[in-house]
Amino acid sequence: MRVAIVTGASSGIGQSAAIQIAKRGVGVVLTYGRNQEGARDTVAAIEKEGGSAVALPLDVGRSETFPAFRDSIEAVLRDTWQRDTFDILVNNAGFGQMAMFEETTEELFDRFMRVLLKGPYFLTQTLLPLLADGGAVVNVTSNAALHSGLEPGYSAYASMKGGLTVLTRYMAKEFSPRGIRVNSIAPGATRTRLADNAFERYPEVIPALAAKTAFGRVGEPDDIGMVIATLVSDEGRWITAQDIEVAGGFNL
Incomplete structure (x- = not known):
């Protein structure tokens, strides 16, 4: 059985991705931060x-914990x-917060950097020896880093997501000799728990x-999760180094 690791899968896009990937006959190790339930x-x-x-705790903003997390992954894979x-790594865990530049x-800024850029970088580096040849990585970025999603108040958040998009291309280049595909997806406004349940607090x-x-609506987690599941499946075998906006035509 193929096995995937999906970070931040206790709700929203990560939860959908984990469920959709599992529906394709893949075992899933999912991580959570505070939302164990x-x-x-x-x-x-x-x-x-x-x-x-299997669910495991992980704080992607604390890279010093990654070696111990890798040990836990090895034990779960074996047992x-x-x-x-x-076979599959989905770097999804993160957080969002609006703050005007000034x-x-x-x-x-440093928290954004630790969680959204440094975390995926060094978590992938830590887990790379366990990632099978011919595997797949998906990094979840944001259309806030694209012209279509440019809105005031997201300069720091989008800068880190933009950095993750660049990192995706370098990963794809460097991992290609092992047949590992690396892509990123850039969701638009999606009904998740991001920014402390902003959609529930500010409907x-x-x-x-x-x-x-x-398309006249905001995105739902499955709109994104299904794309992730497709990218990491055999249907996505000829796609690598791409950043795919999944936003329903935001600002089209």
Whole structure:
């Protein structure tokens, strides 16, 4: 059985990606930060469909914990799937917060950097020896780093997501001798728990975002999760080094 690791899969896009990947007959190791209950829900949803999943805690903003996480991954692979490698890595975990340029603190900037750029960089580096040849990596970026998603208040967040898009291309180049494909996806406004459940706390913003979208609505987690699952499957075998906007025609 092929095995995937999906970070930040206790809700939203990560949860959808984990479930959609599992539906394709892939075992899933999913990670969570503070939302252990949500991680349990993801595991339950996968197991209900006959799949197999294991949830592990991980703070992608603390790179010093990555070697111990790798040890945990090795144990789970061995004990659950009798494997010493895995096949798919989805770097999804992150956070969002709006802050105008002149109001962005160095502390917030550094947190964005640790979680959104340094975390995926060194987590992938740490896990790379366990990633099987012919595998696939998907990095979740944001259309905030693209012209279509350019909005005031996201300069620091988008800078890190833009850096992750560049990193994706370098990973694709350097991993290609092993047949490992690396792509990124750039979601637009999507109904998730990002920014402390902003959509639930400020539902009045939804109509304005929907009006800017060609299809007249905001995105749902499955809109993104299905694309991730397709990219890491055999259907995506000839795609690498691409950043794919998945935003329903935002600002089209």
